[in-house]
Structure formats: C-alpha cells, structure tokens
Amino acid sequence: MSYSGNGLIFSSNLESKHIGSISGPHLRSNSGSSDVKEIVCGFCQSSKLSMATGPMLHYANGKPVQSSNIFDSNVIHVHKKCVDWAPRVYYAGETIINLEKELERSGQLECSGCGLKGAALGCYMKHCRKSFHVLCAMKILHCRWDFENFLMFCPSHSSLKFPSEKSQFGEKSTKNNSKSTQMYISYSFNCCCGVTEWVLCGSALSTKEKFLLVKFGETICVSVSKYWNPNVTHVITATDVNGACCRTIKVLMAILHGGWILKIDWVKACMEALYLVDEEPYEVSLDNYGCRDGPKTGRLRSLDNAPKLFKDLIFYFIGDFVPTYKIDLVDLIRAAGGFVLACKNKLVAQVHDGRIAPSTALVVYNLEPPQGSMLREDDPVMLWKREAEVLAAMIGSHVISDRWILDSIAACRLQPFTL
Ligand SMILES: [Zn+2]
Ligand SMILES: [Zn+2]
Ligand SMILES: [Zn+2]
Structure with missing residues (x-):
C-alpha cells in the first residue's frame, strides 16, 4: 500500500497508527479496496488535485482546519475552485459562511456535465435549470464566463449578456474581463495530466499564430521548439482554404515519427475551451501537393509499431x-x-x-x-x-x-x- 506525498491517500497502517477511525461524508474507499481512503470534494465528489481544481481546503464549523486534524469526522473538504464558484458561499474574515447550506442545496442538483450531485453553479439565465460542477462546465465548449463576478452562461444561453457587459462602463469592464480571462486560462488548464512530455513545434505559421502558439505553450507548461527534433509530439501548422498544410520538413518528420500534425485551430479551440480538446478533429489530412491522410497513416503506423517506411531501402x-x-x-x-x-x-x-x-x-x-x-x-x-x-x-x-x-x-x- 503506498502513501501518496500529498497525504490524500493513505494505508490502513498509517490510519490506525496516526489517525484513528475514519468516517464522515467526504471520505470514501478507493477503488473498492476497503483499507484505503481518499478525501473527496463535497461539491464535485472528486479527489483529484490539479492546477484546475486548486488545493483541497478543509473546514470545520466554518473555520479552516489544521492539516493534522483534516481526517476528523466533522471536517468538510472542498476544492478551492469548487468553493470559489459556489454562489452562496462567502467569507467573513477567516470564517466561511454558508458552506454547509450550499453543500446541502447543491446536493439536490445534478451536474449537466457528469450527472453527479453537488452541482452548485447554475446558468446565469434566470429560468435555465442547468447546473454544473464548475470543473465540468469548464470542459464544455461554449459555456461563457464572467471570471470577475463568478458567473456562467450554459451553451444554450451563451449569447446573453452578463451585468458587467450591460453596464454604462461596458467598454472598460470588457477590458478588465479579458485580462482576468487571460490569467484564468493559466490557472484553469490542467497541467498535471501527462502533457509535460509534450513538445510543440510550429510550421509555416504567421507571426500572430507563432505568438499564439508560444502563449499556449506557456499556458499549459509545455515547451515550444523552433526547430524539429525527435521529441516533438505536436506540429502545429497553418492551413489554406482547403485545409491543406504546407509540406515542410517539420511536417514530413512528424509523419515519420508518428506525431500529431494539427491545424492552428486546435490551439485556438483549447484556449477557448480552457482545456485540452481532443486532437483528432484538428488533424491535417491534406498537403499543398494533394497528398492525403499522411499524418493519420503515420500516427497509426507508429501506434502499431509498424516497420519504418523506407526499411531495407x-x-x-x-x-x-x-x-x-x-x-x-x-x-x-x-x-x-x-x-x-x-x-x-x-x-x-x-x-x-x-x-x-x-x-x-x-x-x-x-x-x-x-x-x-x-x-x-x-x-x-x-x-x-x-x-x-x-x-x-x-x-x-x-x-x-x-x-x-x-x-x-x-x-x-x-x-x-x-x-
Ligand atoms: Zn471539487
Ligand atoms: Zn460534473
Ligand atoms: Zn442556461
């Protein structure tokens, strides 16, 4: 049984030695194994921690709990992100107000994203019945956000305006908004999901697109290489009106290495969605000499461990x-x-x-x-x-x-x- 460094999963040995018996609504067995417990968020029911979730916070009777006491039975655990976006929770000094009430209310509400209860964040359209876990909503393309005021429109109502957008200082608040959105993108992308191995490389991009790619790399904490090298996992390329990419050495090398060759639109989609969207719909299927499906064929060959294309030649x-x-x-x-x-x-x-x-x-x-x-x-x-x-x-x-x-x-x- 392993002990994870952040103390969230622990073995029965440690449990009996240091902590005593475990109970409470936000502790659960891990993967059916009865002697391992996880702390789960009272809102989204997940134990995962990432840049997107923020740290797990622990409260008892409205006060933060010292780390030595977080396994006490009356302690409530919530992701920082989940509690920040719970509409009725606020702080008075050190004291958190309405946390229990908000957990009770959201405990009746099913998330339109994942179907689990605890969906505290409702669509800002008054009569819309949709509620979400904030982390689930962030994965949904076309939800629209007011990060300054912690408001969200679901995709059906994303064309409506937030109060800040209607104000007489509309222009000013829009500017503020876009700045906070930029900061929020960095914070909300999940950088702990195995993408640290990625290396991005631009091909035939305009200056503006290059800038966007570098920004994207910084945002998701992966490196962007100016030149091709065998560690490149994603070549991001400009495409013409037919969706054809320019045949460059980077593109050809990526085909041979089985890497992704993606339209710059993938980067734009990720930045808009605030999470890493599936690559496949953005895979380039045509080059400017009319060759088709090389990137996909190369990728599948590599996944199949097929022999190299020019083997024995x-x-x-x-x-x-x-x-x-x-x-x-x-x-x-x-x-x-x-x-x-x-x-x-x-x-x-x-x-x-x-x-x-x-x-x-x-x-x-x-x-x-x-x-x-x-x-x-x-x-x-x-x-x-x-x-x-x-x-x-x-x-x-x-x-x-x-x-x-x-x-x-x-x-x-x-x-x-x-x-
Ligand atoms: Zn949560
Ligand atoms: Zn959900
Ligand atoms: Zn709605």
Missing part, C-alpha cells in the same frame, strides 16, 4: 542538388529507416556480389520536370535522369526522383515506381 543520388536540400533529403531518408550510399562503385559491387538486392536499391535523380512541361534534350536535368536510368538498368534497380521520396513520406505510403 538503399538510396543513391545522381546529379546536382542544392546542398541544404540534399541534407534535408538524407535526414528524411534516415528518419524513415532508409540508407544512403554515397559511392557508385560500392553500390554496383554490392549489388553484383548479392549484398544488396536490386529491388531495394533506388537511384535518385533531382528536379523532376514539372508535369506537362517539355524539357530540351540537352537540359542537365535530362542528362542526370538518363544517367540514373543507365545505372538503374545496369544493376536492375528502380529510378526515382526526389519527388517520389517526398510524396511517399507525405502520404506515408511508398509511391508506385513509374519507370
């Missing part, structure tokens, strides 16, 4: 490449599990002595002529292409262009060999 380059472009291509091939051979004689010798199967060797030439355009016979591109074809014919391998490499990675599927 040997690449040999012919012709002039812009050096930085060639470095990118080589990096991509290696990330895809392929092997780049630099020496032609080695390639020929290894195919001849059987160490390389001809079908796994790919001779790569650069600068595929744009589709439909006619190139002159003496154009260097045509010469390189012919040289590649001669070599491939000699060793019985395939000829591909650099475009084949990029298309295969972008679709996360080997493209047909056209030659």
Whole structure:
C-alpha cells in the first residue's frame, strides 16, 4: 500500500497508527479496496488535485482546519475552485459562511456535465435549470464566463449578456474581463495530466499564430521548439482554404515519427475551451501537393509499431542538388529507416556480389520536370535522369526522383515506381 506525498491517500497502517477511525461524508474507499481512503470534494465528489481544481481546503464549523486534524469526522473538504464558484458561499474574515447550506442545496442538483450531485453553479439565465460542477462546465465548449463576478452562461444561453457587459462602463469592464480571462486560462488548464512530455513545434505559421502558439505553450507548461527534433509530439501548422498544410520538413518528420500534425485551430479551440480538446478533429489530412491522410497513416503506423517506411531501402543520388536540400533529403531518408550510399562503385559491387538486392536499391535523380512541361534534350536535368536510368538498368534497380521520396513520406505510403 503506498502513501501518496500529498497525504490524500493513505494505508490502513498509517490510519490506525496516526489517525484513528475514519468516517464522515467526504471520505470514501478507493477503488473498492476497503483499507484505503481518499478525501473527496463535497461539491464535485472528486479527489483529484490539479492546477484546475486548486488545493483541497478543509473546514470545520466554518473555520479552516489544521492539516493534522483534516481526517476528523466533522471536517468538510472542498476544492478551492469548487468553493470559489459556489454562489452562496462567502467569507467573513477567516470564517466561511454558508458552506454547509450550499453543500446541502447543491446536493439536490445534478451536474449537466457528469450527472453527479453537488452541482452548485447554475446558468446565469434566470429560468435555465442547468447546473454544473464548475470543473465540468469548464470542459464544455461554449459555456461563457464572467471570471470577475463568478458567473456562467450554459451553451444554450451563451449569447446573453452578463451585468458587467450591460453596464454604462461596458467598454472598460470588457477590458478588465479579458485580462482576468487571460490569467484564468493559466490557472484553469490542467497541467498535471501527462502533457509535460509534450513538445510543440510550429510550421509555416504567421507571426500572430507563432505568438499564439508560444502563449499556449506557456499556458499549459509545455515547451515550444523552433526547430524539429525527435521529441516533438505536436506540429502545429497553418492551413489554406482547403485545409491543406504546407509540406515542410517539420511536417514530413512528424509523419515519420508518428506525431500529431494539427491545424492552428486546435490551439485556438483549447484556449477557448480552457482545456485540452481532443486532437483528432484538428488533424491535417491534406498537403499543398494533394497528398492525403499522411499524418493519420503515420500516427497509426507508429501506434502499431509498424516497420519504418523506407526499411531495407538503399538510396543513391545522381546529379546536382542544392546542398541544404540534399541534407534535408538524407535526414528524411534516415528518419524513415532508409540508407544512403554515397559511392557508385560500392553500390554496383554490392549489388553484383548479392549484398544488396536490386529491388531495394533506388537511384535518385533531382528536379523532376514539372508535369506537362517539355524539357530540351540537352537540359542537365535530362542528362542526370538518363544517367540514373543507365545505372538503374545496369544493376536492375528502380529510378526515382526526389519527388517520389517526398510524396511517399507525405502520404506515408511508398509511391508506385513509374519507370
Ligand atoms: Zn471539487
Ligand atoms: Zn460534473
Ligand atoms: Zn442556461
């Protein structure tokens, strides 16, 4: 039996040694095991602690309880967030007023989010019957908030105005509101839910979108990398009117590594909802060359532990490449599990002595002529292409262009060999 550092879950040994018998409405057995108790919030019935819930507070007879006494039977436990948003609770100095009454009232009210009782926070629309645990409401898109005055409209009434928005100083209070909203976002995001391993990386974003991404990273306490590295878990990309992303090395690398490639709209949705919304609806499914579903295919391949895309393939380059472009291509091939051979004689010798199967060797030439355009016979591109074809014919391998490499990675599927 383990003892958690924050003292919320404890074993029967500790119980009998230090605390004596346990009872009271806000202690419950953990996972059916009778000798482990948890402290649960009187409102939301949860024992979880996060940045979103704030600390668990303990009261008896309206006064805060010292930590040594929190397991006494008359002690009431509530999340700071839950009690802050309980409409009838207030403080007079150290004393908390109406806590018991509010627990009793909300004990009759079912949460429209999770269905459990204790839903103290009602929609601010007078005749609306909806009540929520504040933490449940925060997970619902389109609930609208007045963080200054602790008010909320449910999604059905989110178009209505809060009193502060109707006031003659409307402009001023809106400004204050947006400032408190900013602070509140940081506070309310749950940073303890395993996202600390995340690394975000922007691709082809505008200055404004980059700024938003950095802000988002700060808000959820994860790092934002300017450059691709294998630890990147989410590439956040701009998309055009068709939802197509720009094919960048970051996007291609993320496909090979099985990471998320998401529209910037995902970041906006998270910031609006104040929690991390599901990534999948925001996954990019098209790139600006018309390749479809590469990100999803790459992600599923990685989840399935499928072999790497270019496993067992040997690449040999012919012709002039812009050096930085060639470095990118080589990096991509290696990330895809392929092997780049630099020496032609080695390639020929290894195919001849059987160490390389001809079908796994790919001779790569650069600068595929744009589709439909006619190139002159003496154009260097045509010469390189012919040289590649001669070599491939000699060793019985395939000829591909650099475009084949990029298309295969972008679709996360080997493209047909056209030659
Ligand atoms: Zn709570
Ligand atoms: Zn709830
Ligand atoms: Zn409502």
